[in-house]
Amino acid sequence: MTTLVIAEHDNKTVKGATLNTVTAAAAIGGDVHVLIAGNAAADAAKAAAQIAGVAKVIHADGAQLDHGLAENIAAQVLAIAGHYSHILFPATASGKNVAPRVAAKLDVGQISDITKVVAPDTFERPIYAGNAIATVQSADKVKVITVRTTGFDAAAATGGSAQVETAAAAADSGKSSFQGSEIAKNDRPELTAAKIIVSGGRALGSSEKFVEVMTPLADKLGAAIGASRAAVDAGYAPNDLQVGQTGKIVAPQLYIAAGISGAIQHLAGMKDSKVIVAINKDPEAPIFSVADYSLEADLFTAVPELVKAL
Structure with missing residues (x-):
């Protein structure tokens, strides 16, 4: 029994989501192999070889594998799939784009969003938000x-000594092509990888207040900034900051929710945070039911006072 992890990388380094996926693969048992499919991705392959618990890295290199086009990455996975009992993807935008294509071609059901390995054929996954x-x-x-x-x-990013094996790159499917990208530049930590997140809700009232209140707190803590769907829908924060069932799933060491009521959809995206601090003037706010520390107060008073205290 051997498990294949499809790595996410930028051709130079391996992204953090791959490390969590390697841990899941190790829980299944047997050897863990990692696929690095990219363009001039030798550095990423070397980085993957150092991940603790990885027995082998398969490096497929070609211009058609640049930018992670789903059709071409799926073809690369299918080219080597016959050697594996399990094929694991991080449940990220990229992983969720490729995995269904692989499952369909293999004529098997996809098991989505697992949070626990019970046995090699049995897994737990959340449903109903x-x-x-x-x-x-x-x-x-x-x-x-x-x-x-x-x-x-x-998984530990260092300490491993896996062998790197070169595989022939799958041919370009011709079904898609990379046209360009517009990447937002941000000095803050990436939301899904941040250790501390401060999130604001609709109670902030405007985009100006969102920035005015949340930014100083984030600056003090070196935190990423998140937002509830209500705040995003109201135009107070950009869509890429949304935390929740239809946004990003996060589990930082510290999550501070200011003016967020705690609808089921939001809780689904952050309730695995190690420590949750909730600031809300509504004593009946559902967010208090999952919070480790609750402060019933007006956020426009409490958050600036917290910033001063820090």
Whole structure:
């Protein structure tokens, strides 16, 4: 029994979500192999070889594998899939783009968003916005799985000594091409990888107040900034800051929620945070039911006072 992890990388380094996925793969048992499919990605392959618990890195290199186009990455996975009992992807935008294509071509069911490995054929995954946990058992010969990275600790990025094996790059599918990208530059930590997140809700009232109140707190803590869907829908914060079921799933060491009521959809995206601090003037706010520390107060008073105290 051997498990293949499809790594996310930038051709130079391996992204953090891959480390969590390696931990999930190790829990299944057997050897863990990692696929680095990219363009001039030798550095990423070397980095993957150092991940603790990885037995082998398969490096496929070609211009058609640049930018992670789903059709071409799926073809690369399928080219080597016959050697594996389990194929794991991080449950990120990229992983969720490729995994269904692989599962469909292999004619197997996809097991999505697992948070626990019960046995090599049995897994737990959240359903109903995290209000229930389903135990899923699969009889498929090859199990195609996406891993909710917040459910597993990250494997150590160093300490491993896996061998790197070169594989022939799959041909360009010709079904898609990379046209360009517009990448927002941000000096703050990336939301899904941040150790501290401060999030604001609709109670902030405007985009100006959102910036005025939340930015000083984030600056003091060296934190990423998040937002509830209500705040995003109201135009107070950009879409890429949204935390929740339809946004980003996060599990930082510290999550501070200011003016967020705690709708089910938001809780589904952050309730695995190690420490949750909630600031809300509504004593009945659902966010208080999951918070480790609750402050019933007006955020426009409490947050500036917190900034001063820090």
